[in-house]
Structures are given as structure tokens and as C-alpha cells.
Amino acid sequence: MATARERAHARTLEKIVALGRDQLAEVGPARLSLREIARGLGMVSSAVYRYVASRDELLTLLIVDAYQELGQAVESAIAEPPDPRQQYAAAGHAVRHWALANPARYALVFGTPVPGYHAPAELTTGPGTRVIVALVRIFDAAWQAGALDVPQREPGPALLADLEEIAREYRLGLPPAGLAAAVTAWTGLFGAVSFEVFGQYGENTFRAPEELFEEQLAALATAAGLR
């Protein structure tokens, strides 16, 4: 049961995260300022430290927040389509849309790790794995349904051990080579999205980025063996 004090505390903490999110969008992660957030709350800067131990802790909160929202977006996007290939495409589109709508939060999570700051694994790994877990489940289901052409290449011995460990942990029937394919489909997806969001393509090189993305998705899905 939450006391009134606890509820008030949680509410202003929520406000802090919201203001941080706004500021992130405006000025980016590195110029995120606790003092500015304090001003937004009508408090003095030191008061914010009652709620957040440091700037880094605020960053952690924002990272978890972003992971959760992206994970949620992907999971609900996947729910609809009937076959695995369309599910992968839906996941890809969900990632891209969220990233384009929230470039700063995407950058916070998938861009340069904030200098000096190292995300505490116990808080971030859970939310951070939602997307890859969702993708792997798609591939696992595809394999069960016989809709996955597992690549002929056999992973090297050490990689094989890693993959088997993961398959065991998540109770996957998916063979290691299929899991490796899922990982490539994952990293390839984020490579494509990151290049677009971070402006790595030139200014006007691609006037039809969504069509390029479509092409990339198709290539990645085929490469991963999704029929």
C-alpha cells in the first residue's frame, strides 16, 4: 500500500523523467541538465537530488523508459501478422517508426554509450532484451512451423557453444544456425535504422528512405531464411 508521501514522491519522480524525456528530445543526452529540470519543476537544483542520486541515475531511468516503450511497440506490432516473415517486417517497422519519432531516446539507447556512464546491468538488461527476445521467438515459431530455411553454414565451435547456451536458457527448439540467423536479422535491422536516424546517409542521397528500408528488411529476412 502506498502512503500519500510515497505517492507524491513517485509522482514528482515521474515528472522528472518526463521533463528529462522532453529535454533529451531538445538538446540530446550530453546536454541534459539537472538544473534545467529543477527549473521546470520550480525547484532548486539541489532538491532534485532527493529523487535522483545523480545525472547518471536519471539517464538510467530514461534508458529503461525508452527500452520499455520500444519493447512494447515491437511486441504489440508482432501480435497481429499471421506468418513469421510478416511478423519480422512488422517488428522492423515498429522499430523504425519508434526511432524516427523518438530519435534522441533511440540515440540514448542504441548510440554512443554516454561517456563515463555505464548502465547498471541489473536494471537495463531486462527491458533491453525485449526486442531481441521477440525476434528470436518469431524465428523459433517459424522453425517449429517449418517456415525457416536454416542456413547451411555451421557456426564455429565457440559460437556454437554460446548459441546453445542461449537456446537452453530461453528453451528454444531453434537450432544454433537459425539462432545465429536471427541475431544477424536483429543487428542488420538496427544497422539500417541507426544509419537513417543518425543521418549517416548523406543529406539528399535517399529521398525515399522508407522504400530503402523495405528493401533492407526484405534482404535481411531472406538472408535469415524466413520464407
Next chain:
Amino acid sequence: MATARERAHARTLEKIVALGRDQLAEVGPARLSLREIARGLGMVSSAVYRYVASRDELLTLLIVDAYQELGQAVESAIAEPPDPRQQYAAAGHAVRHWALANPARYALVFGTPVPGYHAPAELTTGPGTRVIVALVRIFDAAWQAGALDVPQREPGPALLADLEEIAREYRLGLPPAGLAAAVTAWTGLFGAVSFEVFGQYGENTFRAPEELFEEQLAALATAAGLR
């Protein structure tokens, strides 16, 4: 002819970039401090503004510096192997090695755009395109040699126009679908490298990242039609 003054100027500017590079490696882009660089030079902070107009300009210098070194590494790696698929693999390994050896500089260029800062296109696009240009040349040569299975998928109309424009600019024989494949091989490569360098895989999920990368390279090459 460079006067003594100009040479001295160039030399301390070079020192500034070198110190910036060191500092980048230590504390990352956002905590890069002009004052610290001044201390390293035995100067007072205001003096470095004789050489560099702002922190952002220093960042630009470091970005160009990083692009050039990576481009150089990739170009010389490509020179050796005889066939296109091995050239692509060599390029991939060059990118990965450079990125792992210079994570901060890699992050500066391929990670989160530094907040507020927008790289001046006239300085960065040239060096910034060296890698993709090298990759496209591989694909173009492969196509000329009949070693490229151009994907059957036809790009959408707008994307087609973009691709044709690029092919014209760089005088490529490579058909649009092949160019699109090269782009996916490019973004997929950097997706894989970024995930490893930025620590997006968990702590101990992959104990054999180089074998995973090998697998990713093979999948991307095959997907792009390199035999």
C-alpha cells in the same frame, strides 16, 4: 611555401588534434574538454581558441581524422584479396578491427550525433563516404565479372530513382537492385560492428564475438548476392 609561422601553427594544431584524440579515448566525446587540452599543451585555455574556433570545430577535426583513418584502413584491406566476396569480408574485418581498436573515435562518427552539433557537410561528406564508395566499387566489379547474383526484388520507384542517380554519379554499371544490395551489406556490417563496440550484446552472451561476426559477414555477403 609554408612560412615558419604557418608550420608552427600547423604543428600545434596537430598537437591539439592528437591530444583531443587521446582525450576522446579516455572520457568520450561529450566530456572532451578544451581546457584539458590546453593544460596538455602547457597553455592557458583561451590560447587554444587561436587554433580552434570552438569545441565543435575540434570535434569536426576529430571526425574527419577518424573518417580518414578508417577509410584508409578499409581501402588498403580491400586491395589484397582477389575475389569480391573476400574483399567484402576484408573490408568488414578492417572496419571491425579499427572500431574495436578505436571505440571512442568509432562512436564519435557512427554513434549518437553529438548534441547540438551538426557536422559541416562540406568537410565531412568526402571522408565519410570512403567506406561505402569502396564497398560499392567491390559490388560493381563483382557485377562486371559476373560474380554477383543481383536479387530478383525490384526496388520501389522512388528508391529506383535514387539508386539510378547514385549509379550515374559514380559511373557504375551495377544495376539498381545490386546497388541496393550493397547498401544493405553496408548498413548490416555497421549494425553488427556497432552492437559489438557499443556493448549491445549482453556482458557474457557472446564469448566468441569474432565467430559471430564471421557468421554475420557471411550471411550479409550471401544476402547481397556475392558468390
Next chain:
DNA sequence: CCATACCGAGAGCACTGCTCTCGAAAGTTC
């Protein structure tokens, strides 16, 4: 009803990027 835990204010420290002025040295011109 009162002791306690909480919470905001305020001052202050060390740091940052950046601007200004000033004097000295070096290079250029006559």
C-alpha cells in the same frame, strides 16, 4: 501529540566553454 523522517532552499566548490583585453614576440614592409 510529538519525535522522526523527509524535503526544499540556499550557499558554495570545482569544473566547463567562451569572450574580452593586454602586452610581448615575431614577421613584413619600407
Next chain:
DNA sequence: GAACTTTCGAGAGCAGTGCTCTCGGTATGG
């Protein structure tokens, strides 16, 4: 070789940052 101009480093200073400390007021739980 003298006079002028450009360059460059030093120093002070401004506005901003994260973060720490202390000091009161206040709402809460026993």
C-alpha cells in the same frame, strides 16, 4: 635597420554545469 602589423599566449571574467553540505519547516507514523 626601423617602423608597422599580425600573431599568440596570459589573465580575468561571465554564465553555465554537476554535486555536496547545512539549515529550517512540515507532514507522517507511532
